[in-house]
Amino acid sequence: MNLFADIRALVIDSLTAMVAAGELPDGLDMANVAVEPPRDAAHGDMATNAAMVLAKPAGLQPRAIAEKLAARLGADDRIAMAEVAGPGFLNLRLDPAVWQGVVKAALAEGRDFGRSDMGKGVKVNVEFVSANPTGPMHVGHTRGAVFGDALAALLDFAGYGVTREYYINDAGAQVDVLARSAYERYREANGLSPEIAEGLYPGDYLIPVGEALKANYGDSLLDKPEADWLADVREFATDAMLKMIREDLALLGVTMDVFSSEKAITASGRIEEAIEALRGMGLIYEGTLEPPKGKLPEDWEEREQTLFRSTAHGDDVDRPVKKSDGSWTYFAPDIAYHWDKVHRGFDQLINVFGADHGGYVKRLKAVVSALSNGRVPLDIKLTQLVKLYKNGEPFKMSKRAGTFVTLRDVVERAGADVTRFVMLTRKNDAPLDFDFDKVLEQSKDNPVFYVQYAHARVCSVIRKAGEAGIAADDATLGAADLSQISHEAEIGLAKKIAEWPRLVEIAARGHEPHRVAFYLYELASDLHALWNRGNEDTSLRFVQEDAGVSQAKIALARSAGVVISAGLGILGVTPAEEMR
Known part of the structure; x- marks a missing residue:
């Protein structure tokens, strides 16, 4: 049940009847007719802009349309009042039985209440995390993981066919650095002093990898030149890091559907295939780029390169795909990877990147637009930085990681549920402060506690009813005389519940799972307020x-x-049945 959609359908039916009666002309586009909560709740329960958006194409005054529409809407049993306001806005007040019906519908549909078919099975690929397989995930990855997973769950709830994907950057220079770092830990496992030179990864997390290398190879690699052991150690260490990353994600409750390997895509010839496809569109050429705007770098050298004409698809400048020495640029594997995703038949692509990847947005959107002939939209969501605090002070770095605070550090101190909820209490592109003391305190100022406490209170009510011998299963409650729900505070809570299906669609359409967290806090606030009035x-x-x-x-x-349970499910948070 989506009450706002139902009332909008009533408005559209009434407008169609007005067309049939000659009160409106044929051929009006009603796509922009909306039914929304009014800005001021004192004006009613819902408002429609129908008269305002149809007045000009209809050649009529907005109030004239609104008055005729109000008369038709008022004949429906659900509408207690239809009042024209201002130049032609139409405010609606609904009969209390409508709000009581929302309660009944929520009980009948359970956690599927609010589930939508808006997505109509459209295939969406959500690529997120995609951390380099060179170490444990840090707190920045944590935010991206939570955001991406919640977004995927939200889209699934709204009727999309969702694939969660992790892109493994296992073909670049960083995995060679990983191999050399692991080799030093292998030497250490064999009783030698590791030489952690500048540029290598210093974290203790590679000590078990070195020990595993010794268990597998003994001391056979010690006297060999790098060229003989690099490939084997690289593969061994990369596999170990991916195992660690999967374990980190599991701590957070994140499971990927697909892991795509840059190395495998590169070896498959996808880069050449994608570049040739672009060349066939006239989008690959040999040329030189202008120097960067502003101060000319000292090492700037004008040289001919193979370029992608990304400006033809909205980018600011064309982008190199091959260097003057004939090797591929970092952008080339990204082109191949997105070509691969387009070929796998996705209708929409969403990439979740850290804030430091802002420079990739336009070029990736351009290449997906080109490779899909404009068919597949790409939305890139950037997650801003997370600042950690403990006792009012910045949280110290992890020795195990060497240079950063890990996902495991955060989850082990705060718990997965708290971590996930807090990471969604800000829009993804806004910075977030994560204070270990505040996120665990039991107060209204802590949204995690406040929402969980609301759900626990509901569970407490059910238990007390049982103790009093009152049947309180959903079927019995749904069959109750809901006209007993009549006080303004009770109706107010029912109104907030009625917003849930609309909120799901708005959040899914905008790719904004934080809206769910905000809504749950508001719903919890209304429930607590009613409890306190009692x-x-x-x-x-x-x-x-x-x-x-x-x-x-x-x-x-x-x-x-x-x-609350359904909303927390989207956020990946387990509803609390009691607070301790």
């Missing part, structure tokens, strides 16, 4: 002496719990 007005308490009255009021609380 301390003063006993008629508002959920458990009453009369079983029938209790069941109606418990139905309201339970429906809020259903939505």
